[in-house]
Amino acid sequence: MPPVSRIIEVTLYSLLNFLPFLALALYPFRHSLRFSKGVTVALFGLLTVIQILLGAWVCFIPGTHGSIASAVSTLLYGMFYFLAVKKHFGKTLFILLMISNLANLTVISAKCLEGIFFPALATQNYRWSFSLMLFTIEIVLAVPVFLYMKSIFTPAVEKEPSGFEWKFLWLIPATFYLVWYSAMYSVISRSALEIALQPKNSVFLFVINVGAFLIYYVVARLILEQSKTLELQEKNHQLTMQAVQYENLQKKIEDARRVKHDVRHHILLMQEYLNSGELEALREYLSRYSESLPDDSLVRFCENNAANTLLLYFAQQAKDHGIDYIVKAQIPKDFFISDTDISALFGNLLENALDACKEEKEDGRKIIVRAGMTGGSFCATVDNTFTGSLRYTGDGDLISTKHKGHGLGTQSVKIIAEKYHGICRLESRDGMFFASVMCQRE
Structure with missing residues (x-):
């Protein structure tokens, strides 16, 4: 049985490496979830427990399970995300890849800082020092990234243009992912730990993500402008149709006025004829009918x-x-x-x-x-x-x-x-x- 302190360390790392990024990926689609909030939270909790168990498996069970655990974790993460969100596949994939790039920057930078401040612990798996550095970086990034997602990207994601755009836009974060992954892991002789401990790699990932987020900003603005243009065109089309209806209405009013004038003239003639007769009831009826007609002053x-x-x-x-x-x-x-x-x-x-x-x-x-x-x-x-x-x-x-x-x-x-x-x-x-x-x- 591993010490309680180690179990806490593994649990803390698993939570910090999973919860913030999944919550950030779900935020733009919080109004488009496939299931009720209760079911979504239950699935979220189950996935969290599985993540903790995978971390414990890597840390406490002898053998090289890291790559397998990472693949299983990524697979479950993606399955839950696409199952929970009811939106265009390309749109959800775009957000997932964007947040994945950010998550990799955070994890590698945290390991680099751990190597600088806690070199003795940096070569060990899931130590408290790693969680401390991870938490520090997440706190630093939390406010600007959340504001970016809330004010810039979420409005674009909530728009519903033709859908054709999202079939290809996901290639942008996918390309950034392939660029940094191939640049950092192309040398087989270096281990993932050695790569993460080199500060230049963290700087490289930071520059890649800054450039990526600038391009994401341009994409979001273009989508919003496109949606605004389409909405204005639809509004103007409706107004044009209304104008046609208004013109038809005016024609009908003018036609009704002419008919009304003829009817009124007819009534006046009949009243004149009846003035010399004894049909008082008929005169009274015609009088009431005349009064019920609208005013003929258009x-x-x-x-x-x-x-x-x-x-x-x-x-x-x-x-x-x-x-x-x-x-x-x-x-x-x-x-x-x-x-x-x-x-x-x-x-x-x-x-x-x-x-x-x-x-x-x-x-x-x-x-x-x-x-x-x-x-x-x-x-x-x-x-x-x-x-x-x-x-x-x-x-x-x-x-x-x-x-x-x-x-x-x-x-x-x-x-x-x-x-x-x-x-x-x-x-x-x-x-x-x-x-x-x-x-x-x-």
Whole structure:
């Protein structure tokens, strides 16, 4: 029976060499686990026990079991990871290889430091000195690596682009793995221990990992930009389809107005004929029918058809939800902003204003629209009731309250403003949200 102190040393090393890295690899997929949290934790615990037993086997059972134990450990590690995470295979393999490269850097650097500070213990397996150096390096790396994973890589992993990218992106960490492995272990005459004890090898691994993480950063940014572009394209497509629907709606309203006018004229003629008769009941019925018809004064907010269609549509939406809707717009029929852009501009602003008002519980909800030309510039403001709080990204973009990530509607408005050499300003105060846009003629 080995001493208790040695059992503790082996257990401590096995935990430090396993738990932090597996937890870090699972973090980006914490919302995409295949099993419930209870089952996942149980499997995690079972795998931890197996890792400890493998370490004890290598340390306490005579023979050269290190390579076999390492292969079994790696196999079980990968099986658990791919079983527990329900994501694209290439995506999980990318993270697994990335964390494996980091783990190898940590272990080899820890052994190198052990050789410097505890040379007598460095040639022995799983001593407390090795665990101490391993723990020290993990503490140093914990904060920057976790922040990197949280703020840079996890958002990219959570995106769901076409999936084609991840079929090949895993080759990047795989290539780094092959580069450092072949460079360090190509000389057969050197043992793994001798390689780990040489400081130059730790420095080499550190440089390799720094370069790798810079490339991972570029990959993550490209994926996020691609996803943002696709989302904006989808949003603009939806707005274009809405604009078509709005135009069809306006045509239907105009047709209904013409029909209504004919019906009203018919009713008036019949009432005139009936005035000299005795059919009082029929006259009363026709009177009620006439009063039930909507007002025949079709609302027109401005001369610009695209803007008027949007303003008219959201006027009805606001009315349906009991929201006061005030418009003062003087937008000419033809001016320097295209119909597509003016539709997207008002569509995004009014949709956001309507959604915000629908979330408000108090009375007095309102949307106020002002728009018109000032010299060579077009100015538009859409103000609405809003008692919530705004959150911004590090780049100053507004974070959506309806989904994760940037507010696509406000992002589209900003893009349109920049296209016409203008600005977009969004702020809230005193129970109102204020959106202001200014576009300039070239």
